[in-house]
Structures are given as structure tokens and as C-alpha cells.
Amino acid sequence: MRNPQLNAHGELQHLLTIEGLPREVIVHILDTAGSFVGITERDVKKVPILRGKSVFNLFFENSTRTRTTFEIAAKRLSADVINLNINTSSAAKGESLLDTIDNLSAMHADMFVVRHASSGAPHLIARHVEAHPHLHVVNAGDGRHAHPTQGLLDLYTLRHYKQDFTRLSVAVVGDVLHSRVARSLIHGLTTMGTPDVRVIGPKTLLPEGVEKLGVRVFNDMNEGLRGCDAIVMLRLQNERMKGPLLPSAQEFFKSYGLTAEKLALAKPDAIVMHPGPMNRGVEIDSAVADGPRSVILPQVTFGIAVRMAVMAILAGQ
Amino acid sequence: MKIHIAHGRVVDPKSGSDAKQDVFIEAGRITGVGAAPAGFKAGRVIDAAGLVVAPGLVDLSARLREPGFEYKATLETELAAAVAGGVTSLACPPDTDPPLDEPGLVEMLRHSARSLDLAHVHPVGALTAQLAGKRLTEMVLLTEAGCVAFSQADVAMPDTQVLWRAMQYAATFGFALWLRPQDEFLARDGVAHDGEVATRLGLPGIPSFAETIAMETMLALVRDTGARVHFQRLSTARGVELLRDAKAEGLPVTGDVSAHHVHLSEMDIGYFDSHCRVIPPFRSARDRDALRAALADGTLDALCSDHAPVDEDAKLLPFAEAEPGATGLELLLPLALKWGTEMKLPLARTLGTVTDRPARILGAEAGQLAIGQPADLCLFDPHAMVRISADTLKSQGRNTPYLGIELPGRVRCTLVGGRVVYEG
Secondary structure (H helix, E strand, C coil): CCCCCCCCCCCCCCEEECCCCCCCHHHHHHHHHHHHHHHCCCCCCCCCCCCCEEEEEEEEECCCHHHHHHHHHHHCCCEEEEEEEHCCHHHHHHHHHHHHHHHHHHCCEEEEEEEEECHHHHHHHHHCCCCCCCCCCEEEECCEEEHHHHHHHHHHHHHHHHHHHHHEEEEEEECCCCCCHHHHHHHHHHHCCCEEEEEECCCCHHHCCHHCCEEEEECEEEECCCCCEEEEEEECCCCHHHCCCCCCCHHHHHHHHHHHHHCCCCCCCEEEEEECCCCCCCCCCCHHHHCCCHHHHHHHHHHHHHHHHHHHHHHHH | CCEEEEEEEECCCCEEEEEEEEEEECCEEEECCCCCCCCCCEEEEEEECCEEEEEEECCCCCCCCCCCCCCCHHHHHHHHHHCCCCEEEEEEEECCCCCCCCCHHHHHHHHHHHHCCCCCEEEEEECHHHHHHCEEECCHCCCCCCCCCCCCCCCCCCHHHHHHHHHHHHHCCCCCCEEEECCCHCCCCCCEEECCHHHHHCCCCCCCCHHHHHHHHHHHHHHHHCEEECCCCCCCHHHHHHHHHHHHCCCCCCEEECCCCCCHHHHEEECCCCHHHHCCCCCCCCHHHHHHHHHHHHHCCEEEEEEECCHHHCCCCCHHHCCCCCCCCCCHHHHHHHHHHCCCCCCHHHCCCHHHHHHHHHCCCCCCCCCCCCCCCCEEEEEEEEHHHCCCCCCCCCCCCCCCEEEEEEEEEEEEEEEEEEEC
16 A cells, blocks of 8 residues: 555655654655745745645635634745635535535646545545646644644644754643544654653543554653653543543543643653643643743744645645 | 256365265256266256356345335345355345335335345344334234344344343244344444554544443343344454353354455555445454454354445545445355465365355255255356456445455356356
């Protein structure tokens, strides 16, 4: 089975998942992102790399934030951007996913940025457009599976603040079971040679066999945070706060919310990350989220540069 | 017509015989094996040199999709697929629309099948009305109409009181229940084995104990009621152990496994291959190996196709949204042969899992090659490879993880009731 995101020359054709991505490809994306960070700080924030190209943001699941960051990234590369919120248009009229793709391909799209509630939807689309090598698919989050640009921006942030992946201890905390962010980051870190990746959460929010992804599993947050260099807090979805997985948000915060006291268990220079949007008082205390160790807002800035890098590399071939 | 099958390698799994012999057929039955009956004058001689002459295959689970799902498949296409796969008797589960819960529906289905005159169709009746798990069906009348057993197909039956009463009622008349054990609460939303692959791909999982907890409940009820229960399509190593123990205890239970499940595991999902979206899910390699061994040692009684033709559109969806199922009638023999070869079994034993062993569970006169038996036969070349492809499958369902792959065992000729119904 050929890696479905690489073309016959081993170049990046689609970005579907970080799993299986060669280390050099990740480094290339991060380096390219570095060159774009400067651009986003200029007065004129545009480069002509994607001029004349059409980028379709296909959001089968709502997300204002992620869609906006992709839109900004594409526009800064001078692409034409078309936003489609499909759950409110054709899918509701019964059009199948691949019919939608065929129609948009006929409109000469160059890139699809896809967010979908089902794991594997971007793989399906990538397989479907195989006959159109000029078409690229970027996964903007599929089910619980992957969110590779988030994983890459997390890697970028870690590299920015901590430089060397091979000396890091990184703790990922919270709802790992449902988290595509966690999966993508874990694959990214293990590919980059991070020796100590930890996941922390109650047993109800850790998937079966998660240790096989190359992580150490902790149920006790205090134990799991001890001596780590970075803490990545995951978002807990509203609908999961009360039910068979957790009794209440308050109780979750008591055991797994990041407070200043818990943060003190990590290394003194440990950074705090969060993919956003944050639930203050559920997974993270405001004092920490807004505190000096938080790099949550820089993550957002780097996110634009990373998404620009991914699109530029895909379209550059 | 009197038929003389000459020069074939005749295998009868029931007796274990495997020898080069001729077979003689008249009036729809086998009247001679080895020597011709006195005065036999063949109307047709079939040259079976290089071929295995075996009893026609007996399949305990093949969905024909009629009535109600004709867009997925029809009796005509699926029975043509059956005989092309050497299957001469099959049981079809009641999950049609409407479900097979009334004698009239069963009679109609049997009538349509008979008029096609291909494989023998044995309907499995719905255990409860509408398969809703609440009210018992008229099992006595359904049996008169031709049902061989009663089942919920893949529809959950969470009410154990109803299940208990259904077993008592069936046991009153000696009817068999064919059940696929799965706890519906534990399996809720799940689409893949709850293991490493599901975790990696972010697919909601179905734990192994969803099968075994349901099975233990059913076994407790069998112990109380004495009902005959056939466990369909077991998927876990622990499920096999439970079946082994229940048989040792003397309970009236049997079990089968699908032909895809003795070869594939969760790993085969690869990059979200929706052809691997099946019920029950492909489980770990360890489970798969336990199923393979249990089929060889007889703990599992039969191999079935679990034929589930699905239209292409329903598979062109993200994994979790794709309709579950794999086409199987034309893969049953090749997958059985592949398993038998890999397990280094004599051909007669391999074929037993798809002939006399399932026939015993079906309670039908089938699956044997002996004088006096119906002339339902399958002639195949065990060494010829078949490339499984959308162009060559007769079934309307082209959904199988084996698309594009070569498997051993090409059916050359199928006879039902002494008539040649397929030649390839």
C-alpha cells in the first residue's frame, strides 16, 4: 500500500495525517513556515505563490476558527478562496460527499481544505481525485482521526520555544479518546524523535491500546506532569462533560484541569499549549491560560504560517 | 437426463473418501459412485479430468436482498452467483424489508426461488415480529411455510425476557435459534474492533466483550430452556472458548464463522478501506488465528459466506458511514480452500466446513456425495486461480476486500438436482 499522501516521486500530494509522514517532509514544512512568519508581520502581508489558484474550504462540520485560519493563510498566498459550509447546503439536500467533490472539481478547484465529522473522509476524497494530480487535499480535521495542520503548528510552537525535539518531555492532557489533535501531535512527536510523550486522563477518555502509539499513560495528572517541558491541554466538548464518560465539568477540572499548582510540578520553564477554543475553568484555569507560561496565542499566529507553508508546498509541485 | 461424471477426483467429506472415481446420476439423485448402476446409459458424459467432484456447497448465511432491497441485489443475480460459486443450498437471514416474519412472505420467497430453479433456498424466519424484539412470530406456521430456524439477523434484542421466552417457545417444538451474539449497548456507534487500529484511525470501537457478554447471557438461557442455539459469525477468541466449553458441558449449541473472518484482521482496514467495514468487525490477528484453529478442530462447525451484497454508492463513503457487509457467495469456496491449504488439511476436511457440517445444522438433505443423495454437486479445479474482480463476479454486490486478488479454486460446473445449472 502506497502512502496515499505522497505522489510517485515521494513528494507531498495531499496532507491527510501526520502518521507516516517522512521526518524530512515535516522539517521542510516547519522550515517553510518559519520563512512565512516574517511575512505575516509585514505591512503588506501577501505573497503571490498561489496567485490564480482556487482554494475551496469544504467544511462539512462547523468550525469558524479553523476555517478562518485557512482562509487567511490562502489569501496571504494570493489564492482565491471559496468557503462552503456543506452541512447547511448540499449535504442537507442529499447530495453525496463524492458528488459534491466532483462538482467542485469541475469548477477547476486546485485545493480542497476539508473538515468532516467522519474519520477517513479526506482519505476517501484524496482517493477519489487520484486522476487529477493538480488537485490537493488538506485535512482540516476528520472525526477523531487527524488534524495534521494543528499537529504541525504544535510542533512548530514546540520547536520555536524548545528547539530540540529529542530532549523533550511533552504531556497531552484530557480527552484523548475523541481528540484528532492529540493523535496528530503524538504521531508528529514520535516521528521527530521525542523520547517522552505522555498522555494524561481518566480511563474513560483514553482509547484502547493508546500506549501502542508510543506514549506513556498516566491517570494521575500530578504524576504525569512531573518534570515535563510542555503541557498540551485538550478541549473537552460540552456534550461529553456529563454522561457515561464523566460526571461533571467541575469534577473533571478538579482532577484534570490545569491550575498554577499543577503547573508547578512541570519544569520551571515548561510551556502551556491549547488548540482552542478553551473552556476556562474546565480544562484550564484562567490564571494559567493568561499566564506567562502560556503560548496559546502565539500558537494561533504560527498556525497561519504553518497553513501557508502546507499550501505553498502542495501547490509548488 | 442421466449424467455420467467421468475421471474426476471424488471427495465426500462425510465419509472422508477422496479417490478418482466416476459418479452416475439419474432422476436427480446419485445412483452410482465408482461402478455404474446396472443398465445405466448416460445422456451426457461430463469429463471431470483434473477436477474435484464434491458435494454442492451449503452456506448458512447469504442475504439475497429480496424482498425490499432489490437495488442492492435480486434473487436472480444472487442465486446465479451462488451456483457460480458452487453453492447449491443456502440459508437466508430474515433481514429483508419487510422482514420474514409472516408465513406468506416466506412462501412467496420460496416460490420465487423455486421458479428460478438454481440453488435451494432455506429461509430463516424472524424470531420476533418486525425483528423488533418484542412479540414472538408464529414459529409453527413459519416452519410449515419452510423456515429452517429463527433469528434476529443483526438486529439487537436487548430484552432478555423476550429472548428467554423465545427460547422456551422454540424449545417446545424443537426449533433452532440462530443468533449472532452482540450486546447492543457495548456495540453502540462502534464500527471497528476496539483495538490498536481503531485507536490509530480514530474509529469508534466495538470491544470483544460485546460479543462474549451477549453469548454468556444466551448460554445461561440455553442452560435453562434447553433451546438449540446456533451462534452465527463468531469473531473473537474468547467467543470460541465459550463455545468450546458449552459443547463440553453438553449444551445443544453450534457455531459458525464467516469466510472473510478466518483470513482478515483489523490491520486490513489499512487507510479506511470501506470494504473492510463488516459486521462483526475484523478483530485482532490473535482472534483471527483462534477462529482458524477452532474451525479446524471442529469447535466451530461451519464456514459461511455471510454474503451481503452492497451497492457501490453505499461503500463510497467515509468508513463509519459506509454500509457494512461483503459479497461472499463466489468467495466461499476459494477462501475455504485457501484456509485449508494454509492449515495443511486434507481436502475432504476442508470441504467438510462448507458441505456436510453446515448441512447438519441446516437439517437439510445436502452436503454429501453418496448413493441415494440428491445430485447437488460442485466440480472445481483446485489449482486454477480466480481473480476476484467486479467484471467477473455474478453477484450484484462487488464489495469485498479481495477485489483484484487471485484466490485458488475455479468452479467449472455446478449441478442441482441432477441438472447442470452452471458451467464456467
